[in-house]
Amino acid sequence: MNEPAPSAGRAPTVADVLALPVLAAGQPRVVAGPDRLDRPVRWVHITELTDPASFLKGGELVLTTGMPLPDDTTGVRRYVDELTEVGAAALVIELVRRYHRPPDALVQACRARGLPLVTLARDVNFLEVTQVVHALLLGSQADAMRRTQRIHEAFTALTLRGAGAQDVVRAAAEMSGRTVVLENLVHQALVCEPSGCTVQEALTGWEQRSRAAGAGDRTAVGGPAGWLTAPVSYQGEHWGRLVMLPGDGPAFGPEHVTVLERTAMALTVARLIHATPWEHTAHRAALRELAEQRHSSPEDARARCAALGLPAQDGVFLAVLVDSGPGGAGTEPETLLHRELRSAGVPALVGELSPGRLGILAALRPALPWRPVAERVSRGVLKLLPGATVGVGSPVADLADTARSFREAARVLEATPPGQPLPADRSFHELPDIGLGRLLYALREDTRVQGYAERRLGRLLDHDTRHGTDLVTTLGHYLDAAGNKTAAARRGGLSRETLYQRLRTIERLLATGLESGETRAELHVALMALRGPGAGRTPPPDR
Known part of the structure; x- marks a missing residue:
């Protein structure tokens, strides 16, 4: 039977x-x-x-x-x-x-x-x-042995392919059917893989719940919530711990213990293989989710950020982006900036969003002015990365809206060419700084803008190339002088007769007159799109 x-x-x-x-x-x-x-x-x-x-x-x-x-x-x-x-x-x-x-x-x-x-x-x-x-018992034991073997094989494969912390913790959650969290010694949840619940349910009030669970140097079930925890070590020292939440299933069994202990071992190896500290990885992941709106819900985003030490309620949030230039910033600026902000009492997430681009999300008290904080951040950045460009978005009152602040900061950087002078009153750039020239610079790769510039100035450029003339520069002087021929001649170091002759040639090549303000505006925009910010402001010749 x-x-x-x-x-x-x-x-x-x-x-x-x-x-x-x-x-x-x-x-x-x-x-x-x-x-x-x-x-x-x-x-x-x-x-x-x-x-x-x-x-x-x-x-x-x-x-x-x-x-x-x-x-x-x-x-x-x-x-x-x-x-x-x-x-x-x-x-x-x-x-x-x-x-x-x-x-x-x-x-x-x-x-x-x-x-x-x-x-x-x-x-x-x-x-x-x-x-x-x-x-039945013997069959159950044999099944358990086979499952244990599969667990060992799965984590061995993860280790051999150099899996990172996120992949290892995700595998633990999938194998156990329970939510698994990796935290550091100060009870910040760096990686959370939910199973059967949301991130919000898993991480809300994390630090308080984690401290109530007590500390231990071995795998055990403890605390009022009955968490299964296992220590995680790095180079022989206690670094943090893994937490498996109980869920609605049966009590923890030997297989759950095996999964958590093998996860801890795989994480120890992963930490040796991957040079980037897990705190940096956690900040980067949280920032990317916010900037790209990839979180499953605003509530999940708030819970994840709060579990990383960023107050997610009743505050003002400011996004700062930093282009560090070729070669990227590395992890040291992330560490130093986070440390400086923390010492200033400004909670923040700091992390690399893409090669060469650093993201910072600062949480400010509603009554605290945001500009001094932005100035402190940007000065700290420029001290560490002298050639960097800092773009700041507008402050927002809800963490779920930080994507808008990040988009604004990104637009600022897109419209800021290398070497762009800083405003006189601060060390960062913001949206009001973007004039027509910088807007056209941001759109320089747009084929519609390129096509427009070529249609308006192509014949003139071809003539200069074939004949060795410099009519484009003369046109720039004329447009910069708002059609004042005397000022244009002085600016170009030309006699009035020579200037008149060149302007007639320009009108013939472009098949248009230069007296119309609308025509001059169209040509000026095309010239700025062609040469970038400040192209129309050609300095006068040396005397």
Whole structure:
């Protein structure tokens, strides 16, 4: 007969065994300990001894006909006490031969000690029960061994391919079906892979919950929430820990412990392989999710940022982007900037968003002016990276809106050419700084802008190339002077007659007059698009 198996990943419980047809045929009835039927059954033991506890090791389902039970109440209590102290899973008594109802002393003793007592109203073949349950146990153990082997193989493969912390923690969550979190020693959640819940549910109030769970130097279940935790080491020192949240499933079992311990080992290797500190990786991931709006919900984003130490409620948020130039900034500026902001009392996430581009998200108190903070950040950046360009977005009042601030900062950088002078009153650039010339610079790769400039000035450029003339420069002087020919001639170091002759040639080549303000505006825009910011402001020649 095929018997139903318990859920994968755990030993059968008392309830599982009672549901087996071989025992169900005896009409089992639980008369004591109905709330403890989730105890695991490690073995089945048939006994007719008055002191069976001396042959037990714990976890056994004890089967008896009741023949050896003492007649006196004291003896019955001692019998139950010994079974309880050795850790028996349950006592099953057959009400066929000696008893037709369970003795009151036995029921009371079992209830007092919390030992499940089950009666069988009909005759049951105890030998068949042991055969079925032991086969079930052995099969479960074999399955557990195979699953454990698969766990080891999976983490070995992750280690061999150099997986990072995110991949390792994600694998742990998938294998266990539980939410897994990697935190550092100051209880910041650096990696969170939810399973069966949202990031918000997993991380809300993380630091307080984590501290309440207590600390430990070994894998164990602890704290009021019953977290399973395992320490994570780096170069022989305690670095942080892994946390597996209980979820709605059964209690943690040996496989959960195996998964968490193998995860910790894989993370230790990953930390040695990957030079970037996990704190930096966590900040980068959070910043990219905010800047690109890749988070699943605003609530998840707030919970993730708060778990990294960034206040996510009742504040003002400011995005700062830094183009560090060729070669990128590396991890040192991230560390130093984060440290400087923290010492200034400004919580912030700092991380590289792409090669050569650094992102900073500062959380400010609503009453705190944002410009001094932006100035402090930009000066710190320029001190570390003298050739960098700093763009600042507008402050926003909701963390979910920080993508807008990041977009504004990105537009500022796109419109800021290398070497662009800083404003006189500050060391960063912002949206109001972008005039027509810088706007056209930002659009320089747009084929529509390129096509427009070529249509308006192409003939003039071709003529200069073929004949070695410099009519484009002359046109620039004229347009810069707003059509004032005397000022244009002086600016170009030309006589008025020469200037007039060149302007007539320009009008012929472009097939348009230069007296119209609209025409001059169109040509000026084309010239600025062609040469970039400041192209129309050609300096006068040296005298």
